[in-house]
Amino acid sequence: MSIARDFVQRIAGFELNALRAAEVLGEEYEKVRIRPGGTPIHDLNGTPLYHRLPLARGANAGYVDVAVHEAFGEPLLATAMGLDWDEKALVEEGKRAARKGRRGLKYDRIRFVAFSYPKIALQFLRDEQETLMLELGTWTEVPPATKRDRKPLEPENFERWSFLDELPQEVRRARARNFKKRLGLWAVPQLRRIDPRLVALDTLRVRDFAIRLFDTRELHYSTRNTDHVPCYELRGQRTNVWCVAASVEMVLNFYRYTYDQVRLATELGLGTLSNPNGLPYARVGDVVTVMENLSSSSLDVTMHTNPAFNLFRDEIRANRPLISFIPGHSRTVAGYTRSLIHLVNQIGFTGLLVYDPWPPNAGVITRWENFATQTYQYAYSSVLQQV
């Protein structure tokens, strides 16, 4: 599946407008117009990969890359303002560079090729056979392909390679499904009368159409979305070194076990109110045994090292809080959010809802903690075994 050339401008418009609505794209994109035309960029094997379309707002110019091949998984590949894209001028410059390097060069056609995606070159062809390839901008000749014993998608510097030929089949299949799904979003009847070629914050504010920009979930009484009442409480740590006791208290409270921090500190070996201490790293496993003991093994607790965002997401989806250890501190996690619309190859916003026992005797609820700016050392998940 690929996008027809005349449809590219419309898809580019919807994608840019969605990013603008999510404010992933800032003010510099407000009232930007997508100019018609655009340059097809081909794979090394000749298949059209994407189009680069010029953008304009007054004297300011930019471009947007829109995939026409499903192998990218999503239509919007890249965009920039402040960088002009003038296809004609580039071709003329390329011709001049070609003449300088090869006086007798013959060709009947020129096309843009992603010779090492995303690096672009001008390919000079005669009777559909390449006679020369020059890297865009540097106008350095791209050497012919040589047989190299290497893994796919691990090219050497300045090596030409085919994005489509080297992409594993299973990845291509998964991306194709995603691509189709995304195009389906822009084909709904509510958007038929919209002209998306002008980018604006409110272009997609159309009756009966809501684009899902974030995937967000918090702990609540059940996994039924219709009855969404949060049911999680913050506990401040009672001393400056009892963050683990406070975190354990919060999770056990969620499961209706009531132990105060003094008792939990005794169980965890954290001293007394008048002579408290923290949990040494050599004993981080104690959290598992203490929680299991205090719940009479009703809770099956697991310690995860270097937890990824997906662990937090999956546990919250299952309506289970987690304890999260970061360097020197412990808190609990009761929700997550992640942006669903972002640029390909860029990470969107991922955040956690953190019930943090710090500062002592108060604590704070953090909505959201940027997952990219914190170091997650350990997480503890707990699964209810018996009721």
Added chain:
Amino acid sequence: MTKRAPPPDASQRIREAAQRLLASGAVGDERARRPGALGTPVPVRTPSGELNSWFVPVAADGGRLAAFLQLLPDGTLMRFSSFATPPPAADWLDAKTILRRARAAQRPGETPGRPFLTYDRNPDRLAWGVIFTDARGAERLVFVAGDAVYSPPVGGGVS
């Protein structure tokens, strides 16, 4: 300890970044979006004095602190945190109040320095630091986090 001053316009840039984050609706609540709710950003320094991040207070009625944003020096959001029971803003923003609290840990012959916003091992554990210097010139750090006043815990671990 060296405390390098942030660029003169840094505080304003951070305030604008915080305003943009709140206006986008990605973080914050109605209280934080009210005109005038956002206070002056306070630099958060590493215990050795380098700029780590910025603390941007969100005021509540009655001179209380409702919430805060913590941003990296480039304006990237670290977190938006709110208090379940808003404490007096002075506990977190007034140097005199913080110093008065810190004096509870003062030893005979010690002189306190100016309080600076820092953290206890992790930027998640914000605290004001006050350095006490004794007659021989030896320095000792005391943390003030809300109503908690303490010396840095001995040894590592999770606390």
